[in-house]
Structure formats: structure tokens, C-alpha cells
Amino acid sequence: MKHALSVRIGPVGFRIGSDWRAPIEQLTDLYRDYPTAPIADYTVRLFASRAWRRWVRPSVTIGGDYMLPEAAPLPLSQGLLAAEMAMNLQLALGHRRHLLLHASVVERDGRALLMTGESGAGKSTLATLLAAHGWRFMGDEFALLDGETGQIHAFPRLISLKGTSVAAATSAWPDGRFGPLLAGTPKGDIRHLVPPVDAIARMDEPAIPALLLFPRHGFAADTREVPASEAFVRLTQASTNYVALGEAGFAALTGLVRAIPARAIDYPDGATAIRQVEELWART
Amino acid sequence: MTDASILVAALRDPQSLPLETDWTALIAMARAEQLLGTLAYRLDGLPVPEIVARLFDDARSSAEQGRRIALWEAEMARRTLTPLGCPVVLLKGTAYVAAGLSAGRGRSIGDLDILVPRASLDAVEAALLAAGWEWVKPDPYDDVYYRRWMHELPPLIHRERDRMIDVHHTILPPTARSSPDAAALIADAVPLGNGLSMLSPTDMIVHAATHLLADGDLSGGLRNLWDIHCLIDEFGTAGLDARARHHGLSPAVLRGGRQAHALFGTEIPASWRGWDPLDPWFQRRLLARDGWGRATRPATRFGFYVRSHWLRMPPAMLARHLWTKWRRS
Amino acid sequence: MRYRAPGADALIATDLDHFTALFHRTSGITHLLASPAPEILATLTTPMTLDELMAALVRDYALADPDRAALSARLDELIASGLVSPA
Numbered sequence: 001m002k003h004a005l006s007v008r009i010g011p012v013g014f015r016i017g018s019d020w021r022a023p024i025e026q027l028t029d030l031y032r033d034y035p036t037a038p039i040a041d042y043t044v045r046l047f048a049s050r051a052w053r054r055w056v057r058p059s060v061t062i063g064g065d066y067m068l069p070e071a072a073p074l075p076l077s078q079g080l081l082a083a084e085m086a087m088n089l090q091l092a093l094g095h096r097r098h099l100l101l102h103a104s105v106v107e108r109d110g111r112a113l114l115m116t117g118e119s120g121a122g123k124s125t126l127a128t129l130l131a132a133h134g135w136r137f138m139g140d141e142f143a144l145l146d147g148e149t150g151q152i153h154a155f156p157r158l159i160s161l162k163g164t165s166v167a168a169a170t171s172a173w174p175d176g177r178f179g180p181l182l183a184g185t186p187k188g189d190i191r192h193l194v195p196p197v198d199a200i201a202r203m204d205e206p207a208i209p210a211l212l213l214f215p216r217h218g219f220a221a222d223t224r225e226v227p228a229s230e231a232f233v234r235l236t237q238a239s240t241n242y243v244a245l246g247e248a249g250f251a252a253l254t255g256l257v258r259a260i261p262a263r264a265i266d267y268p269d270g271a272t273a274i275r276q277v278e279e280l281w282a283r284t
Numbered sequence: 285m286t287d288a289s290i291l292v293a294a295l296r297d298p299q300s301l302p303l304e305t306d307w308t309a310l311i312a313m314a315r316a317e318q319l320l321g322t323l324a325y326r327l328d329g330l331p332v333p334e335i336v337a338r339l340f341d342d343a344r345s346s347a348e349q350g351r352r353i354a355l356w357e358a359e360m361a362r363r364t365l366t367p368l369g370c371p372v373v374l375l376k377g378t379a380y381v382a383a384g385l386s387a388g389r390g391r392s393i394g395d396l397d398i399l400v401p402r403a404s405l406d407a408v409e410a411a412l413l414a415a416g417w418e419w420v421k422p423d424p425y426d427d428v429y430y431r432r433w434m435h436e437l438p439p440l441i442h443r444e445r446d447r448m449i450d451v452h453h454t455i456l457p458p459t460a461r462s463s464p465d466a467a468a469l470i471a472d473a474v475p476l477g478n479g480l481s482m483l484s485p486t487d488m489i490v491h492a493a494t495h496l497l498a499d500g501d502l503s504g505g506l507r508n509l510w511d512i513h514c515l516i517d518e519f520g521t522a523g524l525d526a527r528a529r530h531h532g533l534s535p536a537v538l539r540g541g542r543q544a545h546a547l548f549g550t551e552i553p554a555s556w557r558g559w560d561p562l563d564p565w566f567q568r569r570l571l572a573r574d575g576w577g578r579a580t581r582p583a584t585r586f587g588f589y590v591r592s593h594w595l596r597m598p599p600a601m602l603a604r605h606l607w608t609k610w611r612r613s
Numbered sequence: 614m615r616y617r618a619p620g621a622d623a624l625i626a627t628d629l630d631h632f633t634a635l636f637h638r639t640s641g642i643t644h645l646l647a648s649p650a651p652e653i654l655a656t657l658t659t660p661m662t663l664d665e666l667m668a669a670l671v672r673d674y675a676l677a678d679p680d681r682a683a684l685s686a687r688l689d690e691l692i693a694s695g696l697v698s699p700a
Contacts, residue, residue, distance in 0.1 A: 001576055038335075039308050039333055039336060040308045040311075041339060043308065065316070096343075097342050228629040228630050229630050229631065229634070232645070233645060243643075244346060244349060246348075246349040246352065250636040250643055254627040254629065257629065258629070349641055352639065352641045353640070353641050356639060356640035356642075356695070359639075359640075360695055363698055416693065
């Protein structure tokens with residue numbers, strides 16, 4: 001395509017092509033510390049639904065190796081978001097190398113903390129906060145579980161901050177590199193944050209899973225043990241490729257929920273959450 | 285402008301592929317044509333870059349899982365329909381893998397397609413509905429449309445397994461110009477040994493060619509053509525033209541044979557080989573795919589959509605009827 | 614009528630607290646089972662009638678108050694799930 005970018009995020013290589021210059025320029029800048037991918041695992045395409053739509057009220061259709069019919073086009077000003085959504089979509093629909101869990105991951109001492117939950121539960125914000133408190137950021141969207149080794153691989157793509165979490169991240173990361181403010185997207189106001197330097201430099205270091213959390217934001221602080229059976233069912237629902245992986249997925253996921261403790265934590269605010277997490281972590 | 289020639293060459297003669305191939309382009313094309321699994325099997329064991337080898341491993345596992353799921357869907361249909369005593373013929377991908385045909389190797393398989401006698405349609409429909417299949421679209425207009433004009437029941441989806449079944453009573457809509465001999469398709473079907481059957485080899489090729497050329501807009505073009513290539517490769521062309529004539533589908537079969545010969549080197553009789561004026565146009569459409577996986581001629585654009593399959597726990601099994609409850613009841 | 618269950622090599626079972634996570638290789642489907650379903654599947658090593666199965670469960674699991682109707686209902690669920698088929 002006319003404008004293109006190659007980038008590798010953790011174990012996954014992408015080729016991103018675009019009918020327009022702007023989204024590729026933004027991506028090239030934000031991903032400048034990442035390696036390129038000589039051969040891409042997935043191709044992403046940002047294109048005009050009609051030829052004249054390149055210029056007149058340009059809108060970006062999201063495409064690639066794998067597509068969803070319901071993925072509506074976005075205005076060109078939100079091309080960066082379109083690219084990020086398309087990259088996630090390739091993994092969600094196409095990836096088979098790892099069991100994908102819709103979770104954020106941080107690491108300390110070679111051990112990984114996984115946080116999963118519905119959108120808005122705060123798993124992304126929590127990962128960002130923990131990364132500002134000595135944890136290594138491994139990803140805020142997907143945890144990649146290798147069924148053969150039991151290890152979690154990092155997928156530290158750009159952190160997508162929504163609404164009020166933009167302000168929280170700006171104060172946690174005063175020196176952070178942020179993308180443009182994307183106002184009025186289908187997900188509200190969005191701003192992308194480049195993960196911390198060590199998250200990118202160490203993205204090829206996997207970690208052994210040690211603790212699984214199901215956080216919920218906006219409640220009085222509380223911690224509850226989650227039985228393995230419940231964790232298993234919730235994680236099958238938080239995985240886009242569990243069924244597609246068949247026996248390998250079953251072995252990987254039952255192995256995970258049997259190996260590590262799972263806790264549901266309710267938290268009123270970020271500072272409390274960090275205390276709760278540190279307490280639980282100290283006991284694992 | 286690039287087209288899908290490198291994909292065709294890779295399938296036709298895997299040894300011919302140089303190591304410095306544009307692998308990213310080849311993989312994007314193969315995915316767009318739903319041929320990645322097939323390609324992965326064709327290139328199995330050949331030297332390829334490590335990243336590609338890994339993607340091909342994944343594609344083969346994925347195809348294997350798809351094969352199991354397709355066969356299981358056929359098995360569930362068998363359990364539901366054999367008590368009716370009517371013939372049930374597996375079609376397309378599921379038939380290929382059930383019979384272990386080369387066309388099934390790595391093939392992606394979507395819906396379960398079966399052929400039953402028209403007279404059994406009502407009983408088949410009732411049995412499927414009683415066993416957990418549901419209408420996809422509860423729209424009476426669509427329903428009437430399908431029943432009157434199509435060669436199949438409106439699609440049904442299984443509420444637990446989230447898989448579609450298409451129940452056909454012939455292989456072309458009644459509105460099509462040709463009308464295949466549906467009774468002969470069923471009468472000559474080959475038993476698979478478990479109560480299900482598949483079309484006879486000649487009918488299978490006729491159906492594949494029909495699917496490519498007469499039924500729709502060359503949808504899934506190269507993959508369907510690869511099916512034709514594999515089937516002819518495996519069964520030959522003896523009796524094929526006569527059978528195609530019997531069904532009134534000779535033009536589609538001959539064109540399918542010519543295209544397969546031209547692109548994949550399929551063995552066809554010398555008398556079939558003369559091209560007609562439309563053949564070059566069909567070939568261009570079949571190859572209309574660029575290195576980004578894009579359909580290059582908008583008029584020939586095919587959609588490739590993937591439904592994500594979420595795990596569905598059988599709800600009745602989940603958290604209900606504990607041992608203690610059972611003992612108490 | 615006799616009931617048939619998949620052979621042991623077609624099933625992979627893992628205990629998860631009070632449940633059994635079961636992967637059925639033939640179908641690629643994961644089931645989360647509660648008692649008595651795992652016991653039924655473990656007992657049906659050969660096709661059995663309802664009464665034979667009941668007797669075997671009473672014998673192997675020291676079942677105190679067997680209930681034929683309840684067992685029949687559990688078998689119907691297992692048939693719907695595809696794990697058990699009428700032999």
C-alpha cells in the first residue's frame with residue numbers, strides 16, 4: 001500500500017498499510033523504539049471504502065488478514081485508533097501460537113501478575129499505575145500464555161487511555177510520550193501512551209505467572225478468593241482463541257488456574273488498589 | 285500489478301518457492317483466500333524462515349482442530365437424523381475430511397452442508413429443531429424466500445455449539461438455468477460406514493465446479509478451484525463429462541477443469557483444453573488478489589469474515605444438579 | 614436402550630475444586646461437570662442400560678438413595694451435550 005510500517009510487539013510482527021500518510025507517521029513516531037518485523041505475522045490495512053473517500057470526508061475502514069463485518073469506519077483523525085483496533089483484531093481472531101487472555105500483565109522478579117475483567121474494571125489503569133511503582137509493564141490488552149512453557153509473553157503495545165485515566169496516567173508518567181488526543185471516538189476521548197522504556201527493551205523476556213486478579217473499580221476495598229473452577233470459566237470467556245486452540249488451550253488454561261491463586265479485588269481508588277495488590281503479592 | 289500467482293505457484297509446486305519469497309505477501313494472500321492451512325500442509329517439511337514455519341505449524345493445528353469440529357458436527361447431525369431413515373449426504377469440506385480426501389488437507393471448513401431428499405425436508409427440519417438447532421433469522425419473508433427459491437432450508441444454527449447447518453435438497457437453486465438430477469445425486473452417493481454418505485466422486489467434482497462457477501460470484505474462488513484440482517487428481521476424469529451432461533452442468537465442469545489445469549496443472553483430457561473467450565477473464569478474477577491480501581478488482585471482491593467462536597458451556601451442565609441435590613431429589 | 618460414553622482416551626479430565634473440567638477430544642468441546650456426570654462417564658466403560666448403570670453407581674459410589682428418574686434426566690443432559698449416545 002502507499003504508506004506502510006513494520007513493527008514487532010513482543011512475539012508478534014505486524015505490517016500496517018494505509019491509504020493515508022498521517023496514521024503511519026503517528027505510528028512510526030510512537031513505535032520508534034520497537035524493532036521491525038522482517039516477516040509479519042499479521043497484515044493490517046487502513047483503507048478508504050471508496051476511492052474518492054481518500055480525500056472527501058476521509059474515513060478509515062479497518063481491514064487486514066482478519067476482519068469483522070461490524071467494524072465501522074473511523075474518521076481519518078482517528079486513524080491511529082483504527083490501526084490499534086485492527087492490530088488487536090488480528091490477534092483476537094487469528095492468533096494460535098499462544099492462548100490469548102484479555103488481561104493486563106505486570107512483572108516483578110520474573111513473575112507475572114495477571115489482571116482481567118470487563119472493560120472499565122480498571123485493569124489497564126492498574127497496570128499503568130503498577131508500572132509507575134516498580135513493576136515491569138508487559139501489556140494492557142492481551143496476556144499471551146505459552147502452553148508449552150507455561151510462561152506469559154509480553155505484548156506491550158501502546159497503552160490506550162480513556163477518559164479520566166488520561167489525567168491519572170499523565171501525573172503518574174510526567175515524562176511519558178503521549179499520542180495525540182483523539183476526541184469523540186466511539187470509545188470516548190482516547191490518548192495513547194508509549195510504554196515505559198524497560199517495557200520495550202525487555203519485551204522478549206517472558207515471565208512465570210504467579211497471581212491472577214479480577215479487579216473491580218468503584219467499590220469499597222475487598223478481596224475474595226476465586227475458586228479454580230470459576231477462574232477457569234471466566235478466563236475461557238476472556239479468551240478469544242480458547243476454543244480454536246482445542247486440547248492445547250484446555251491444557252494451558254487448566255494448568256494456569258491450578259498453578260496460581262486467583263483473587264477478586266474491589267478497590268475504591270488507585271492508591272488503595274496498589275496497597276491491596278502489594279499485600280496479596282507479598283503472600284504469593 | 286501483483287496478483288495471486290505466487291500463491292498458485294506455491295500450491296502447485298511447493299519446491300519452486302525460493303527462500304527469498306515475499307512471505308508476508310504470500311501469507312496475507314493465503315489467508316484472504318482461506319488457503320493458509322492448505323498451503324501449510326503443502327509446504328510442510330520444506331525449508332522456510334522460522335517465523336513462517338511457526339505460522340504454518342499454527343495453521344496446521346488450526347486446520348486439525350477445524351477438522352475435528354466439522355466431523356463432530358456431522359456426528360451430531362448423524363445422531364439426530366439417522367433415526368429418520370432417510371439418506372444424509374455430507375457435502376463439501378466435511379465430506380472431504382470424513383473420507384480422508386486430499387482436498388480436505390488443511391482446508392478451512394465453515395458450515396456443515398448436507399443433502400437430503402426433498403421429500404424428507406420437513407422431517408429433517410423437525411428433527412434438527414428438536415435437537416437444539418434454531419433458525420438464524422426468524423424473518424418470515426426470508427423464510428418464504430428460502431423455501432420457495434433456494435436449494436436449501438434457511439440456515440440453522442445450533443444453540444449450544446454455535447455451528448451452522450445448511451440442509452440442501454439439491455445442489456443448485458431451482459431458479460438456476462440447469463436443474464441437476466437430485467435423485468441421482470442421492471441414489472449414487474457412497475456410504476461412509478456410519479449411516480452418512482458422500483457424493484460419488486463424479487458428482488463431488490460436479491458439485492465443486494458448480495459451487496465455483498454456477499452458484500454465486502466465484503466466491504472463495506481459488507480454494508474452490510483447489511478442491512477441484514485435488515478431486516480430479518484423486519479420482520480422474522473418467523465418466524465426469526457424461527455425468528456433468530446428465531446434470532446439465534457440463535459447461536461449469538469443463539470450465540472448472542480448464543481453470544484448474546491452467547493454474548494448478550490438473551490432468552484433464554486433451555479435448556477439454558481449448559479456451560473459450562471468457563476463460564482469460566475467469567482466470568483474472570481468480571487471481572485478483574494483491575500482496576496486501578486485497579481483492580484487486582472491486583467487482584470481484586470477496587468478503588472474508590470470521591465469526592469468533594466463544595466457548596459455550598452446556599448451561600444445563602454448569603453448576604446445576606450437584607451430587608447432593610441428585611440424592612435428595 | 615443402552616447408553617454409551619466415549620472411551621477414556623477421548624476424554625481429558627482435570628479436577629477444579631468441586632467440578633471436573635473435561636475436554637472431549639472428538640468434539641473439541643470443553644465441559645464443566647458436576648457430580649454425578651463424571652461418575653456416570655467413568656462407569657459407562659461399556660454400554661449399559663439405565664438399570665445396569667444405576668446398579669454400578671450404587672456399587673462403586675456407595676449411593677444411599679438411588680433415584681432412577683433423576684439418573685435418567687442426567688443421562689438426557691449428557692446426551693444433549695454429546696458426551697453420551699444411545700448405543
